[in-house]
Amino acid sequence: MRVVHSSLHQEVADRLRERIFDGELAPGSFLDEVRIAQELEISRTPLREALKVLTAEGLVRHEPRRGCFVAQVTEQDLDEIFPVIALLEGRCAYEAASNATDADVQALEELHNKLARHAKARRVNDYYATNFAIHEAIIALAGNRWLAQVITDLRKIVKLSRLQQLHAPGRLEQSLSEHLAVFAALKARDPEGAEAAMKTHLTRQRGALRELARARRVRLAG
Template identity: 70%
Template structure:
């Protein structure tokens, strides 16, 4: 059965997106259309449709007469995104607290036990995975498709930044305490408490990233005697 242009360009968008998230296409790098077409075995039409999708998602930018480049996330971008996603995920926690059932709570309790185990063992990557699963579970419990869509779009931008906020000293223990506060509010069906706790959790992530950026800028380069250039990853 022939693959339609629509489904093909979605497949191409997924492939390029995964390459960006995996770091194979670095922030700021030029997307060579001819090379991508040859690599993927496709024509220019589905590739250009895929690039339009990724541009709309904010993962790449198109510069007239130059082409497409992988977007770079700046500190200003993070300052602007985190308050927005804190409001949105806070609203998800609010709505989840209003509709959460016993089965949902049982599932979240198991997930929080896993989160505690990862924190106790200092297993950062395991912690990240469970942390994300908890956030997604709360969004699913809220059941608001508009919140889900907008949060998903913003999370793609944050993923592009390849953030590592748990590397900040003491951040994992702080993050765990924040998660437990959200869970306690959900268990109590305290919608306003869950909203406030989730907002605090997201905003403190930004604070941790800012602290890491300051530490990075404070390091002096042995070769130059000056701090190295700022980076957007943490």
């Protein structure tokens, strides 16, 4: 399908980013510029500009004389990124609890009810989408564009692996319980409680990913 837009390279970057997040372009896979340009019916100039955007975001790595590859998130990357995100999103939850109106709380309650329905039905992809919407809503309620900008940049990297943690045994139910704890603190207008609950939520996400990685190593070794 041909891409047509006044900012062509940005639209191409959006397309490729979506394919990376969907897993269509797997971590470590080579990005064949000729093939991609043909698929999108564009020249290689806007494609190369798009790849520069994705490289700057950390989603693509460029190797001299070899080309571009989808980035692979390492365990060290996750160990370094998650504590930072926990601090930042914890602060967002603190600010959100201070700023939220009754209407804001009602909207969050509806999202959490939806989250619970997805968890009960074990609709992981739908759960993740609603989970993402809740995090976005809390970030928006914080009203701090600098926090939002840094979190957005970091979440692009973490998004390459975050969905996996919901497949860990018991993680879906644990995640829901953590979200409900965050919401309870927000509803009670308890900034410190909301901050602590959000930090716990994100720290446990990292723990679930670490356990999945450990189990995968055991399978491979066996």
